[in-house]
Amino acid sequence: MADVPASEARRAFLRTLEKGQVRRGTVSSVSDVDALVDLGGFDGLLRTPEVSWQRREVPLGQVLRVGQDVTVTVLDVDADRDWLTVSLKSLRDDPFREFARTHLGHVVPGRVTKVASIGVFVRVHDHVEGLLPASELPEREDDDQHPAVGDVLVVEIADINLDRRRVKLALRDGG
Incomplete structure (x- = not known):
């Protein structure tokens, strides 16, 4: 893949993902409202409401930390827009x-x-x-x-x- 531009490699990786797929990843960034999860070549957006079934009353940084290994469900993939959203809570019973x-x-x-x-x-x-x-x-x-x-x-x-x-x-x- 050394000859393939980075953006094309990212799109190719996104095309391997499907909605509903369960993947392992590593938290690469945490803010007050969301986190990014590296799935091995692309960061998926993990919004606060998708972290837990419980209402969040503490900062997201107290729940997730950079470097933490997580298992997520792919919610949405849009290779044309370089967009990926994931969920932690979907793997738990409501x-x-x-x-x-x-x-x-x-x-x-x-x-x-x-x-x-x-x-x-x-x-x-x-x-x-x-x-x-x-x-x-x-x-x-x-x-x-x-x-x-x-x-x-x-x-x-x-x-x-x-x-x-x-x-x-x-x-x-x-x-």
Whole structure:
């Protein structure tokens, strides 16, 4: 390949890759919003949302480090544009799907994480929050009786939308 221009060699390497393919690579760069993974001749872009199923609350540099060996799934390849995106999380089971399979209809305690005009958001499982709509809340005479952040409510997992990754809750006795 010494006679082949670098850009042509890169395109040739990209043509060997396919969407969905699993490859080993090495983290070559990390920023706050993404990382690059060297797949042996070409860096694939690893965006923050593709690192983990959990919401990222710490800088990416605390999760990945330059030189770290990783296994990724190829998400998109565009040899004409010299473009490659990869994913770490696609190789792991989606915890939201597991939650949906096992929790629909269950009555559970949950902690209020946010109060909004549309209702209250309640953490019902590790990294899973649901919305208890305002229409589910009993009418109260003063705001001191409405749920506040930190309160524990007893709720039913009433509906789960896998496509939108949303959980609808219903208030139950004890809440």
